[in-house]
Amino acid sequence: MDGPSGSGKSSTSRGVADRLGLRYLDTGAQFRAMTLWMLRHEVDVHDPAAVAARAGDPVLESGTDPLDPTITLDGQDVAEAIRSEAVTAAVSPVATVPAVRARLLDLQRRIISDALDDGGIVVEGRDIGSVVWPEAEVKLYLTADAAARAARRTAENGSGSVEATEAELLRRDQIDSSRATAPLSVPEGAVHLDTTPYDLAEVISRVVAIVEQVRGTAEAST
Numbered sequence: 206m207d208g209p210s211g212s213g214k215s216s217t218s219r220g221v222a223d224r225l226g227l228r229y230l231d232t233g234a235q236f237r238a239m240t241l242w243m244l245r246h247e248v249d250v251h252d253p254a255a256v257a258a259r260a261g262d263p264v265l266e267s268g269t270d271p272l273d274p275t276i277t278l279d280g281q282d283v284a285e286a287i288r289s290e291a292v293t294a295a296v297s298p299v300a301t302v303p304a305v306r307a308r309l310l311d312l313q314r315r316i317i318s319d320a321l322d323d324g325g326i327v328v329e330g331r332d333i334g335s336v337v338w339p340e341a342e343v344k345l346y347l348t349a350d351a352a353a354r355a356a357r358r359t360a361e362n363g364s365g366s367v368e369a370t371e372a373e374l375l376r377r378d379q380i381d382s383s384r385a386t387a388p389l390s391v392p393e394g395a396v397h398l399d400t401t402p403y404d405l406a407e408v409i410s411r412v413v414a415i416v417e418q419v420r421g422t423a424e425a426s427t
């Protein structure tokens with residue numbers, strides 16, 4: 206499941222994984238943890254060579270239970286710390302560094318391979334259907350109007366203005382979409398779902414229906 210910030214990927218992915226008995230992986234959390242490590246080690250996040258030189262150092266682990274996803278950095282729980290404003294402001298430049306993407310892509314593919322032996326997994330991010338796992342059984346691309354995304358994120362944060370949140374979100378969209386490596390784009394073969402008019406329960410039901418339809422079609426043709 207790919208899409209821009211606030212389109213509903215995390216909540217939808219978790220809900221769908223829970224309904225279908227699948228594992229869950231938030232790849233954005235991994236880019237955030239990598240960014241947090243760089244900030245904590247005083248690496249200049251706007252210096253790609255400096256970031257690349259340290260990209261192999263952080264020890265990252267993602268727990269894939271959709272009801273209790275976890276993320277640890279050098280053995281420490283960082284689920285809350287990775288949502289700080291400082292990390293949000295620095296994550297896009299870090300995520301554009303090829304050495305960071307290569308390291309995390311390798312980690313993501315290993316987690317996905319393991320989960321495939323365990324019933325399957327819903328993975329969310331920006332380049333999952335296009336780069337990380339193009340052979341996914343179902344590919345989804347979620348969007349929502351920028352105003353709706355900003356309103357959702359502001360409500361979630363419980364503070365800040367919708368206007369400032371929208372500006373920050375559009376700034377990250379711009380960097381994520383225009384970067385040379387794995388830009389945010391609609392993957393080939395993806396179902397595009399605009400979540401603006403639907404509440405979360407409706408989006409989850411629609412996605413579950415799409416998965417069941419794809420699986421039914423696949424079964425019928427075998």
Ligand SMILES: Nc1ncnc2c1ncn2[C@@H]1O[C@H](COP(=O)(O)OP(=O)(O)O)[C@@H](O)[C@H]1O
Pocket residue numbers: 208209210211212213214215216217357358360361400403404405406408
């Ligand atoms: N369809 C929806 N309608 C209203 N709010 C939603 C919807 N989907 C998600 N949300 C809320 O919007 C916020 C951002 O959603 P999230 O799943 O974190 O998006 P993303 O992972 O794409 O950044 C969360 O607070 C979530 O509960």
Ligand SMILES: Nc1ccn([C@H]2C[C@H](O)[C@@H](COP(=O)(O)OP(=O)(O)O)O2)c(=O)n1
Pocket residue numbers: 209210211232233234236237296297300329330331332333377381
């Ligand atoms: N597969 C991914 C996932 C996230 N990223 C980048 C793009 C985003 O700016 C950051 C943070 O992603 P995250 O999904 O946590 O962002 P939001 O929660 O939607 O604000 O990481 C990426 O480049 N590739």
